Amino acid sequence: MSNNVKSDLLLECRGIDKNYNGPQVLSKVDFSLRRGEIHALVGENGAGKSTLIKIVTGITNRNAGTIVFDGHDVPVEHNKNASEKLGIAVIYQELSLIHGMTVAQNIFLTKEPLMPGLPFIDIKKMNAMAQEMIEKYGFDLKATDIIDRLPIAQRQTVEILKALSNKASLMIMDEPTSSLTAKESERLFKIIRMLKAEGITVVYISHRMEEVYDLSDRVTVLRDGKLVSVLEGEEITPAEIIRLMIGRELTEDESHHKMVDKRDREVVLEVKNLSAEGKLNNVSFKLHKGEVLGFGGLVGSGRTELMRAIYGIDAFDAGEITYLGKSYSPTVEKSIASGFGFVPEERRLQGIMGGISITGNIGIANLDSISSPAGFVSRDKELERTQTAISTLNIKPANPDHLVGNLSGGNQQKVVVGKWLIRDLKLLIVDEPTVGVDIGAKEEMYQTIDRLSREGVAVMVVSSDLPELTRLSDRIIVLRKGRIIKEFTEGVVTEEEVLRAASGIVEGGAK
Amino acid sequence: MNTKSALFKEHMVELRLFGVLLGLMVVLSLISDRFLTVDNLTNVLWSVCLIGIMTTGAIYAPITGGIDLSVASMAALAGILANVFMNTLGMNWIVAILITLVIGAGIGWLNGVVTTKFLVPAFIVTMAAKTYLFGVAMLVSNGDQITIMEPAPFLQIGIGKLLGIPIPIYIMFTLVILSHILLKKTVFGRRTIAVGANEVAAKLTGVNPDRTRIIVYTISSVTATIAGIVMASLTQQAYAMNATGYELDVITAIVVGGTSLMGGSGSVVGALIGAVMVGFINNGLNLLDMPSAFHPIATGIVILVALIMNQGVSVPAVLKRWFARPGAAEAAK
Numbered sequence: 001m002s003n004n005v006k007s008d009l010l011l012e013c014r015g016i017d018k019n020y021n022g023p024q025v026l027s028k029v030d031f032s033l034r035r036g037e038i039h040a041l042v043g044e045n046g047a048g049k050s051t052l053i054k055i056v057t058g059i060t061n062r063n064a065g066t067i068v069f070d071g072h073d074v075p076v077e078h079n080k081n082a083s084e085k086l087g088i089a090v091i092y093q094e095l096s097l098i099h100g101m102t103v104a105q106n107i108f109l110t111k112e113p114l115m116p117g118l119p120f121i122d123i124k125k126m127n128a129m130a131q132e133m134i135e136k137y138g139f140d141l142k143a144t145d146i147i148d149r150l151p152i153a154q155r156q157t158v159e160i161l162k163a164l165s166n167k168a169s170l171m172i173m174d175e176p177t178s179s180l181t182a183k184e185s186e187r188l189f190k191i192i193r194m195l196k197a198e199g200i201t202v203v204y205i206s207h208r209m210e211e212v213y214d215l216s217d218r219v220t221v222l223r224d225g226k227l228v229s230v231l232e233g234e235e236i237t238p239a240e241i242i243r244l245m246i247g248r249e250l251t252e253d254e255s256h257h258k259m260v261d262k263r264d265r266e267v268v269l270e271v272k273n274l275s276a277e278g279k280l281n282n283v284s285f286k287l288h289k290g291e292v293l294g295f296g297g298l299v300g301s302g303r304t305e306l307m308r309a310i311y312g313i314d315a316f317d318a319g320e321i322t323y324l325g326k327s328y329s330p331t332v333e334k335s336i337a338s339g340f341g342f343v344p345e346e347r348r349l350q351g352i353m354g355g356i357s358i359t360g361n362i363g364i365a366n367l368d369s370i371s372s373p374a375g376f377v378s379r380d381k382e383l384e385r386t387q388t389a390i391s392t393l394n395i396k397p398a399n400p401d402h403l404v405g406n407l408s409g410g411n412q413q414k415v416v417v418g419k420w421l422i423r424d425l426k427l428l429i430v431d432e433p434t435v436g437v438d439i440g441a442k443e444e445m446y447q448t449i450d451r452l453s454r455e456g457v458a459v460m461v462v463s464s465d466l467p468e469l470t471r472l473s474d475r476i477i478v479l480r481k482g483r484i485i486k487e488f489t490e491g492v493v494t495e496e497e498v499l500r501a502a503s504g505i506v507e508g509g510a511k
Numbered sequence: 512m513n514t515k516s517a518l519f520k521e522h523m524v525e526l527r528l529f530g531v532l533l534g535l536m537v538v539l540s541l542i543s544d545r546f547l548t549v550d551n552l553t554n555v556l557w558s559v560c561l562i563g564i565m566t567t568g569a570i571y572a573p574i575t576g577g578i579d580l581s582v583a584s585m586a587a588l589a590g591i592l593a594n595v596f597m598n599t600l601g602m603n604w605i606v607a608i609l610i611t612l613v614i615g616a617g618i619g620w621l622n623g624v625v626t627t628k629f630l631v632p633a634f635i636v637t638m639a640a641k642t643y644l645f646g647v648a649m650l651v652s653n654g655d656q657i658t659i660m661e662p663a664p665f666l667q668i669g670i671g672k673l674l675g676i677p678i679p680i681y682i683m684f685t686l687v688i689l690s691h692i693l694l695k696k697t698v699f700g701r702r703t704i705a706v707g708a709n710e711v712a713a714k715l716t717g718v719n720p721d722r723t724r725i726i727v728y729t730i731s732s733v734t735a736t737i738a739g740i741v742m743a744s745l746t747q748q749a750y751a752m753n754a755t756g757y758e759l760d761v762i763t764a765i766v767v768g769g770t771s772l773m774g775g776s777g778s779v780v781g782a783l784i785g786a787v788m789v790g791f792i793n794n795g796l797n798l799l800d801m802p803s804a805f806h807p808i809a810t811g812i813v814i815l816v817a818l819i820m821n822q823g824v825s826v827p828a829v830l831k832r833w834f835a836r837p838g839a840a841e842a843a844k
Contacts (some may be wrong), residue, residue: 353708355775
């Protein structure tokens with residue numbers, strides 16, 4: 001490769017092979033990026049997106065293939081520092097900023113401007129430099145803001161500034177909108193287009209098809225570790241991308257969005273006037289057998305707090321809970337023993353135990369049924385339960401000894417759900433069931449919830465994904481600022497209606 | 512076939528360690544013809560007994576992501592207390608041992624409570640305990656090396672033999688088996704591992720992390736107390752400085768044995784092999800008539816090597832990258 005001729009390709013990967021001592025994760029993948037384009041990388045979980053990115057950024061090394069970045073051959077023994085030097089930056093899904101430090105300190109970490117001739121940091125100059133960058137891009141930040149006090153969306157912009165200060169020519173964003181509100185996402189898209197206008201190439205990884213459709217100049221689709229197609233311009237439509245990703249057409253069934261009245265059935269859970277200082281305000285509702293009750297609302301509306309209070313994680317100040325006709329004061333242990341299941345919102349932090357096996361993760365929720373009264377665990381029973389969970393939910397790989405941390409997001413989520421399914425489940429609480437989960441696993445998750453509901457399990461679903469909420473729910477309650485603001489019980493509910501209620505624009509009389 | 516290979520996989524860590532241990536034994540037997548004798552091997556096992564016994568209980572703290580630095584002071588105090596109960600207060604030796612064990616359990620419980628309820632890191636809590644327990648031991652014993660002459664059955668615990676094998680070795684192996692079963696086969700073991708792997712997830716799945724941790728530190732102190740009683744009997748001595756520095760040997764044995772200090776996994780059998788390995792290295796140095804100053808040097812090197820191996824980092828790759836650095840810097844220009 002000659003350095004003199006600048007090709008219009010910023011990155012060119014050819015025939016990339018990768019296996020992690022066993023299964024082939026990538027085989028002969030070609031991936032190329034043009035200068036100044038927004039390029040979406042899509043595929044189901046396990047398709048090899050993350051691995052490809054890890055190879056480009058030097059977190060892991062390829063087994064075969066060539067990579068050329070900006071005219072330079074990238075050696076197999078690539079590493080993270082080298083990739084940063086080349087100008088490759090990753091905006092992490094789990095943000096990598098240092099808490100307790102200011103915006104400026106984070107941006108200029110390890111490359112702080114020094115006072116002339118002295119080994120001390122010139123703080124004034126550093127703040128001024130940071131402020132200049134912030135103003136150039138019109139971000140809603142101050143150089144002296146402490147990271148901890150910024151919302152996620154603004155932290156993300158700090159990450160972007162950090163990358164810009166490193167003179168990055170390639171920015172990789174992995175699910176950047178997964179914890180952003182619609183408004184914040186819009187702002188991020190504006191920033192991404194601004195980066196593009198500056199000639200920076202952006203790789204955009206997302207499971208949200210409408211974003212991919214709106215933003216991308218080109219789309220690379222991976223499936224099972226192979227390149228399926230590269231779409232460009234007119235070829236990019238959500239339906240086409242989905243078809244290529246999973247190899248089958250998804251039919252949108254209108255009846256899914258229709259509410260189903262199940263309020264004549266036996267009441268499983270009744271919540272009366274539940275209040276918790278600053279979180280919940282007089283929340284009352286009933287949940288019936290086999291009913292899927294959806295909870296809509298913006299982030300911070302109190303949905304997660306409500307679920308945590310009912311499951312027994314956080315205490316509440318006032319109100320009553322009745323479970324199966326009896327007054328119920330929840331603790332986690334009691335809830336589990338009484339047939340509750342809980343799938344928490346943040347999978348990595350609260351759901352999985354990454355360092356232990358699938359068996360270990362599933363066993364821990366079922367110690368009561370796989371152990372003798374003396375406290376000895378039956379390995380056979382444990383393995384049998386795990387195998388049941390693996391086959392019911394189609395967990396891949398179907399190896400009970402596999403470490404959960406090494407599974408793809410969708411399969412990790414299946415493990416978190418799976419540990420409850422092998423119990424005598426009466427009430428399942430799922431908080432954001434499909435964040436960071438690919439479309440195939442998403443559909444499987446929906447079918448699992450449908451099946452549970454048919455079997456008579458009462459389900460509470462919290463979701464910010466509106467198609468998901470309307471698709472799953474028999475009834476939808478919308479929370480705003482800790483109180484119930486709207487309930488949808490019949491007819492077809494559109495995403496727009498839910499969003500309007502969540503944003504506080506309710507016609508026809510708010511409660 | 513399938514179960515066989517699964518069994519093999521499950522015990523990979525232990526088997527690998529055992530391989531290293533055998534290799535060490537081969538090397539030592541080539542170096543010294545005194546090494547591979549029944550007497551010498553019994554001696555090594557005997558000398559690692561105290562560390563081995565402490566390890567069986569102390570291993571649980573690292574599995575939860577914590578640590579117990581108080582075990583050596585606890586052991587020293589236990590010997591002194593047992594002697595006071597038997598020889599100053601004239602109690603029956605069995606009663607004296609039982610009371611000592613209860614006190615040991617109480618101190619461990621306190622460590623656990625301060626760690627979990629008052630949110631002080633285990634490192635600090637147990638370091639404080641190490642310090643104050645040593646102080647109490649000095650206070651009670653007046654700083655003296657008290658010789659224990661009786662009762663005879665008590666002294667048999669340390670110096671007695673059964674079928675030619677010292678009784679402490681039986682005690683150690685019994686505790687290793689019990690601890691192994693506790694960790695791998697019981698609900699408590701599963702909960703301990705879960706707390707270390709992800710405390711929040713464990714909590715949301717019905718595990719009580721505080722209760723688990725309190726039990727963990729209680730067990731750790733109880734086995735330290737047992738080691739202290741065996742030590743008092745073996746050395747016929749109650750002395751506050753008797754176990755000085757043993758907590759580091761215990762931690763060495765645990766990390767050499769493949770237990771991560773980050774929590775979430777651990778092996779009791781591995782830790783035993785780790786303790787024996789350290790014993791063999793010291794024994795080898797003795798057989799070669801090396802000055803005793805080499806023992807801590809060897810132990811330090813063993814800890815580092817074990818930790819590097821446990822990290823799963825390829826040493827050649829690291830070295831290659833290290834030496835490739837100047838070249839890489841030039842290419843970046």
